[in-house]
Amino acid sequence: MVQMVLIAVVGFVGGVFGSMVGLGGGIFIIPCLTLFLDIPIHSAIAAGLVAVIATSTSSSVAYLRRGLTNLRLAVSLETVLVAGALAGGLLGAALDTGALSAIFGGVMIGVSLYMAMGRRAQVLPPREESALGLLGGVYHDQHHQHLVRYRVRRLPVGLLSGLIAGGISGLLGVGGGFMTVPAMVLIMGVPMRAAAATSSMMLGVTACGGAVAYFIRGLVDPGVAVPVVLGVAVGALLGSRLALRVRQSVLIGVLAVALFALSVQMILSAAGIRVR
Amino acid sequence: MTPRQRILFWKRRADQAGRGRLRDGSEEAPLERKLSVVMVAALGLALALLLGGAVLAGLRGGGEDLSRITIQALPHLLAGGEVTGVLGVGLLVVLAVPAVRTAVLLVAFALRREWLFAALCAVVLAVLAAGVLTGLRAW
Numbered sequence: 001m002v003q004m005v006l007i008a009v010v011g012f013v014g015g016v017f018g019s020m021v022g023l024g025g026g027i028f029i030i031p032c033l034t035l036f037l038d039i040p041i042h043s044a045i046a047a048g049l050v051a052v053i054a055t056s057t058s059s060s061v062a063y064l065r066r067g068l069t070n071l072r073l074a075v076s077l078e079t080v081l082v083a084g085a086l087a088g089g090l091l092g093a094a095l096d097t098g099a100l101s102a103i104f105g106g107v108m109i110g111v112s113l114y115m116a117m118g119r120r121a122q123v124l125p126p127r128e129e130s131a132l133g134l135l136g137g138v139y140h141d142q143h144h145q146h147l148v149r150y151r152v153r154r155l156p157v158g159l160l161s162g163l164i165a166g167g168i169s170g171l172l173g174v175g176g177g178f179m180t181v182p183a184m185v186l187i188m189g190v191p192m193r194a195a196a197a198t199s200s201m202m203l204g205v206t207a208c209g210g211a212v213a214y215f216i217r218g219l220v221d222p223g224v225a226v227p228v229v230l231g232v233a234v235g236a237l238l239g240s241r242l243a244l245r246v247r248q249s250v251l252i253g254v255l256a257v258a259l260f261a262l263s264v265q266m267i268l269s270a271a272g273i274r275v276r
Numbered sequence: 277m278t279p280r281q282r283i284l285f286w287k288r289r290a291d292q293a294g295r296g297r298l299r300d301g302s303e304e305a306p307l308e309r310k311l312s313v314v315m316v317a318a319l320g321l322a323l324a325l326l327l328g329g330a331v332l333a334g335l336r337g338g339g340e341d342l343s344r345i346t347i348q349a350l351p352h353l354l355a356g357g358e359v360t361g362v363l364g365v366g367l368l369v370v371l372a373v374p375a376v377r378t379a380v381l382l383v384a385f386a387l388r389r390e391w392l393f394a395a396l397c398a399v400v401l402a403v404l405a406a407g408v409l410t411g412l413r414a415w
Contacts, residue, residue: 054322056373064308064315075393079396085407208371209407212408218345226363229326229367
């Protein structure tokens with residue numbers, strides 16, 4: 001019973017944190033379950049994938065109601081994300097995921113430092129309201145009390161990033177928000193708040209395939225997944241509301257720290273070094 | 277809606293939300309609202325099943341083996357009135373949410389005659405289905 005409450009607390013913290021910056025929370029939940037609560041890695045990954053879907057659903061509700069989610073952009077990126085995830089899942093057995101983790105971790109350290117230094121792409125609102133384009137968006141920034149209008153730039157590069165993010169998600173069994181959020185902010189010129197909301201929406205679809213595969217194979221342990229999902233659902237609801245009240249720069253800082261921690265973890269894992 | 281109307285609409289909604297008075301207005305219900313209603317319903321159903329299952333497991337003293345859940349075993353577990361069956365259905369509802377909301381988006385975009393985005397939703401659903409079929413065949 002105590003174990004289940006602790007698992008739910010881990011899910012709650014992962015949900016709060018993940019939903020604030022557009023991640024699924026798996027990067028926090030999986031290590032905590034395995035390192036501190038002695039949950040087998042397969043059960044932890046399966047619970048993490050289900051948690052990503054729960055985070056995505058729970059946080060998307062708040063973001064959708066406030067008009068932060070860019071549905072057209074989400075649908076456009078989802079096509080390449082799911083295709084990449086399927087390809088990554090199929091190719092997973094043939095590739096050296098350790099080497100891939102190390103390379104990817106190195107790249108992500110650079111991305112996290114770049115974001116932390118505040119050298120993110122400038123979001124320039126179009127002069128004309130009609131210049132938002134097919135995928136552009138508008139939302140009301142509750143923190144600054146003004147309207148934010150943005151046009152999506154460099155779509156082909158963004159789609160390519162989505163394909164790579166999906167492939168890595170399929171290979172490593174993670175949600176993919178750690179790559180789609182920086183891609184949307186740095187490459188496509190989407191404001192952090194809208195990027196986090198849109199990424200939250202997309203994460204569920206990316207994680208869905210992997211989670212179903214784990215379920216079919218009987219690897220989803222309800223004793224772990226159920227408390228995680230219950231904790232995550234409540235945490236994500238809270239996190240998505242908190243995200244509306246904090247500064248965009250704080251969100252970017254939190255994301256940068258999370259990316260850095262994930263990158264170090266991936267490199268250590270690729271080198272065969274366990275934290276414990 | 278013109279871009280100007282869209283901006284004013286979201287500003288009004290955000291203002292209402294900030295004061296905790298988010299509710300249906302006289303305007304045409306936007307796609308985002310319909311979608312959030314679907315997701316709240318699905319999440320509510322899933323959480324009710326999971327919470328109900330957890331409470332049942334607690335009442336029965338936690339003697340059931342919760343680790344033997346598969347799609348193939350689910351009908352038998354439900355027929356036998358086992359808690360694992362209820363938890364399994366709850367988890368399946370969670371897993372189904374992304375596909376359901378993509379299907380809702382497909383219909384919504386098609387009704388608005390935004391064929392490009394409707395087609396993209398169809399592609400997402402097709403790839404998800406391919407993934408599930410691949411998983412089933414591998415199993």
